Amino acid sequence: MTPSQKFLTKLGLKDPEIIEPAQQNPVEENSRRSFFKKSTLGGIALGSSFLFTPIEDVIAQTTGGVKRFGAPSDLKITDVRYAVTTVLGRTAMLRIDTNQGIYGLGEVRDGADERYALMLKSRILGLNPCNVEMIFKAIKQFGGPSRQAGGVCGVEMALWDLCGKAYNVPAWQLLGGRYRDKVRLYADTPESNSPEEQKKLMNFRINDQGYTWLKMDLGIGELKDMPGGLVNSQFWMNEQKNLQQWGTNNYMAYGNTRHPFTQIQITEKGLDGLAKLVDNVRGMLGYDIPLSTDHYGHFDLNNGIRLGKKLEQYRLAWMEDVVPWDYTEQWKTLSTALETPMLTGEDIYLLSGFKPLIDSRAVDIIHPDLASSGGLLETKRIGDYAEEYGIAMAMHQAGTPISFMANVHCAAATQNFLALEHHSIDLPWWESLVKTTDGRQLITKGFANVPLTAPGLGIDLNEDVIKQHLHATDKSYFAPTPQWNDRRSHDRIFS
Template sequence: MKNNLKELISKNKQEEKAYADARKAEINNPKTGDKRRDFLKKTALGGIALSSFMGYSFEDTVAETTSKVNRSSSPSELKITDMRYALTAVMGGTAIIRIDTNQGIYGLGEVRDAADVRYALMLKARILGKNPCNVEKIFKSIKQFGGPSRQAGGVCAVEMALWDLCGKAYNVPAWQLLGGRYRDKVRLYADTPEASSPEEQQRLINFRVKEQGYTWLKMDVSIGELKGIPGTVVNGKFWEDNKGSLNQWGDQRNYMSYGNTAHPFTQIQITEKGLEHLQQVVENVRNMVGYEIPISTDHYGHFDLNNGIRLAKALDKYRLAWFEDMIPWQHTEQWKTISDAIETPTTTGEDIHYLENFKPLIHNRSVDIVHPDLASSGGLLETKRIADYAEEFGIAMAMHQAGTPVSFMANVHCAAATQNFLALEHHSVDLPWWESLVKMTGKEKMIDKGFSPVPLDSPGLGIELNLDVIKEHLDPRDKSFFAPTDEWNELRSHDRTYS
């Protein structure tokens, strides 16, 4: 054991000497800038020698000498130098961005699922040279370029990456920068898989609950379930696509398609026969799951508030956790009408950007639960503000998430720092390579039996990219993989919104 320790001491001294010599050479180099030279002098290594730990046990010595000491970060002198991205194959194309700095540390963010990475790239010229630790200041300068739903993807991606950078610079987890944590693990909710038979569905549910450990599930209760069943929907044929489906994610270029027509304007109605069939679908799942596990619902179809109320009343007796996005979020008064008419909690918010757009729903108590997607709602701090504001009105928060582990971990830190949090969506439960896109930098797992342990011993978001796995799962439309983005360096407009 002593020989091993002597070898460690010798190796450490060699590394320290090489490190000190390299820094001295850079300081004496006439090409080194004054700021960089000052930084090197301020952060000179104080000679952490293993010989000073000779009285320690071997285990204590290794623990002390391998502790994560950030030798290169001087937070007040950090500057953003670059932004690059990789487009993953998650959810039809989800981009991870990397913001680099002059001190070698970088931050990770994510442009929301199925959003254009150019929402983030257009912001590059607006953040170059800025100190990433001034998160709120930078956010205020770029938030004007975010809009509803995926249009806010760029702003939120940058905000995530800034908190990751700031946490790394100060060597603390992101939740600590948000004010501390309320919990040590974050509860997740997962989709209830559909199956071709009741027996198969029971098997899949048992796998989800008993083996994977999820304690909260979500299922779709869509009029899509009524396809091919005559007499269940009024005016549905008019809106069907060429496959005979009511597809809300159909051709986005067809402005007058079913998927692009807001709920109040389709005049689709569900008949009593249709309601009975959907009621049976929910009853089957509730009987399989039991009543100890909450079941949330989503994706009903594009029909008006009257039919939404009829559907909700038919399902009230199953004590569902919530009805989600029954109508567009903008119709605040209609949401109030639905919430007042039914017993089951209501929720919306995955397409709402920023606190100011949540306020009408919260003030009016139009929903029982707010449901932001952090990759649209403004990032970590703005989402915490949304939750805190809702808490003042007695409204809880659940969190929508359908992206890569980068966005997932940003949500975990925000949820940890938020008191009125209920559950976080995990949309890629059955994607075998999803978790391996990143590596956890601390001791905790990313997901453990239906919960996500809050990182307690790793800075920032607590993850690093697993580059080999990302390369294997790039979106085929863009294989550039963190290539230079110099064409986005130049600022070409004056952005102030007032004269």
């Protein structure tokens, strides 16, 4: 009689249906021996109620609190699917399926083409999604600045979600653990047609919604009705008499022309007008809440310095994207000339893209968008690298709750984090696109709640709500994508 059979006999388990299969199946015998060893050492109490219970039921009951989500080492990617939502005009959700029925959720950055992600499918089919870093290194060559990175980053998000589900741990745990249980958010200041109405909106943002950090747009477009506020602006206006910064395919239009090449200048009158806008907000906001500014428009470094000096009295938390992110020397000049912290980074791809700014201390705060910077792990690396140089990290985010939660996990795991942007605060159905898998609220009074136990990103899809907000150009809902299965190139980038 085997040791296992003797143990079962002592427990009164003499049913041949229990004992005989163990004699015939060495694998099952080993698993039973392992179970009883772990039961004894681990303190599983086999009380009298278990004495005549089939061993399978004993295992099921005594390990009922231990969740099993699959065999991670045997996972394989079987499909990449998508659904295009109307969030911020057009934002695609991704779903990576596996052979074990679990899937991971990701997102292609707002305004980017879902095909950035779909073309990667042929490179990752059949791979184990838990080998996140290896897969990322294989596909990162297909990313680029800004929305060109949307596919690589969306896939990376979904891989961490899958890996967390497979191992039954939150994504932040896979990044090394967390520094915080909730993540501070910053929100746009609402605009209105009158100071009285804006005051009401500001009170709602701060007192009712609970936000403790705000950001306002402060673009030269605000001066279009001010005669003498700008020099050379009429030349760049579109047919609607606007300085159109987004949404044009004209390569030579204002929005596609780099800042030093517009020769737009801000007059003293214009500077006073922009300062008055900040003064109005500061008057309503006070100085207990940080206030950041963004979207100034396309003008050169000299005008950026003049504007920055005009605004120093308001102690702004930062000035964002005053010049293009890759003008490292100009950022260094701005940081030297101005007391207000300088910030950029939402369009930078990978740590290698951030290093020139960080190494030269050209900015005070980095501002990656996880859906462009390389995903969760690469963004944490970016934050950690900046921390070594005494540079803080805020995070840009404009998307669905999927990328929002990817950012939350990364922010929780990064020490030098300041605040995360929430761009869809006033979209009533935004939060209901997903449901949390641990029952928590997504956001409470201006802070995102970090999932402390929920595996992966800690969310699942709310199918009914998503289907109500699919983009008119593509109403498909996570349909199979066999047309993207074939790999047709040799991708190695060295000889």
